[in-house]
Amino acid sequence: MRKNIYYSLLLSALVTVSVAEETRQVDKHEHGVGELNIAVEGNSIDLEFMIPGADIVGFEYKAKSEADIALVKDALIKFDEFNNIFSIPSASNCNLVEADISINQGDNHKDEHNHDEHDDHDEHEDDHDEHDDHDEHDDHDEHDDHDEHEDEHDHDDHGEHDDHDEHDEEAHNEFVAHYSFNCGNIKEIDRISFPYFTTFPNSGELEVQFVSEIGSTSFEVEGDEPFIDLKGKI
């Protein structure tokens, strides 16, 4: 009997250890380095930016003050107009079919986070019964008028995303912008340039991963040469 208890203790210890190990992973995060993934297939080109908050608004804590909230709002508006971020040769005849811009804390680990003004965290939709401290709700209105700029914004469900008890500490926020284009003449895309660097003066470099049917490649883009050469790569 006693042996059994030992065994179960041992077992539970093992289980805890393994559970702990499973979840202790943290994503890389480097100020001054934004990521961009570009995928091309058929007539479609997808661009996906993941930029640390510091590169965009100069801070990575949650925006609390009026000024910070305004900065975030302003940044999101800039992302809405993709010409502020990148430009594709007009000869390629590309039309934006979908855009999805959000600011994201990128965490599924349970350290203490405070997600008061989180935008589209669809994963957290279960436990929002307690809408206690809605004082911070004001900033959601700003996100609402955001929807007018963009067709595909999912900034709609902010109401439910307050006060996630399991997250109480600050995370590094990250801007995520995803754009999909349909192009009449995709082969004409021989370069993509990035007004991004001038739009956001805090920005550092962009690490670009590119893939098409021809193969994959990568680039490091900086403000002094803000473009990538895609000749023969699409």
Added chain:
Amino acid sequence: MLLKLSFSSLYARLVTVGMTILAISVSLMLYMSVEKLRTSAYTSFTDTISQTDLIVGARASSVQLLLYSVFRIGNATNNITWESYLDLVSKEEVDWTVPISLGDSHKGFRVMGTNKEFFSRYKYRGNQSVSIDKGYLFEDLYDVVLGAGVAEKLGYKIGTSLVVSHGLKSFSDHDDQPFRVSGILKKTGTPVDNTVIVSLAAIEAIHVDWSTGAKIPGQLTPIDEIREMDLTPKNITAALVGVKSKLTIFQLQRWINEYPEEAMTAILPGAALQELWRVVGVIENLLLGISVVVIFTTLVGMAAIMFSSLSERRREMAIWRAMGASPFTVIGLLMLEAIFISILSITFSVVLLFCVLNLLQPWIDYNYGILVNIEMLAIKDMYVFALFIIASITVSLLPAIRAYWFSINDGMTIKL
């Protein structure tokens, strides 16, 4: 007339001129071979893997994972569990996967465990797949397929029996379970040539009596018993993955990188290679820079030799002037000389280059798996040659002007 004169004048100074030509050709050859090596290395690397969308392995730097799983160089990455691999296989974005297991060797050649799909899915140089030259792919548990290089270097034929060693350089062999060569692949010019390929089950089988890197003493499971065992691998080194749509690659990559049960990394082979090249590129540029400096040095050397020959050729010049040559003819003669020297050096350097490349090619291929393609000169080389000739003319201007100055003086007063 002028040409003939200049040529015979050079001929008369065969030894000095010959040495100058040798020095210049060696420096040119150095430059060209650096250039050749770097372009060959790049194409050789980029041609090694194509049509594979992602390589998945344990958490590692993308370059390390690429080098180890595809080129089998550099430090080994950790393995990933078979469960995680199965999770990956079941992802809806995934079109196909090929598991790879590394770690053992045979006489210095890497042994790779994989499945038969490797032969149809692994593509190189655009869209070429590995094909069997002799024999057949593994049918039996103890069948082994050899890369062309392995078969050639070890002189193995179909039916040759071989033993796999544990680890890369170890004295412990899996000699209780000998393999038999069932097939030999055609030459591909990729690291596959230097690989011994067995089934994943075989890798599992030879480690039945092994535990944490050592043979369990006294334990020897009979082969018949092993054949009856469940030889599903417990872990693999990496997996090559093809996706259904390129547009989902990054989504799948993120899923893998954030996979909670195991720390894994997914890389885009081309992207990782480019990343590596950004590092290698610095060294390449350094090498190129050094060889350019060497060329410049030899050019200066050529000018120095011309200068020093001027004093011993004052008589010669004076005679030319006496024969009715204008001072400009003297300048022309010296510049012609420089052109001669540079053209001869270029020709000689090309000959030298091809000799050296032919000599080194097998060695580089054997040791580094880089196939240096010895092909005719590219247009880029022609530009370099043209630039070099212009540079040598410019450099020869200095002694030429001095000779011109001398010849005016010497024409009037001959000093003995």
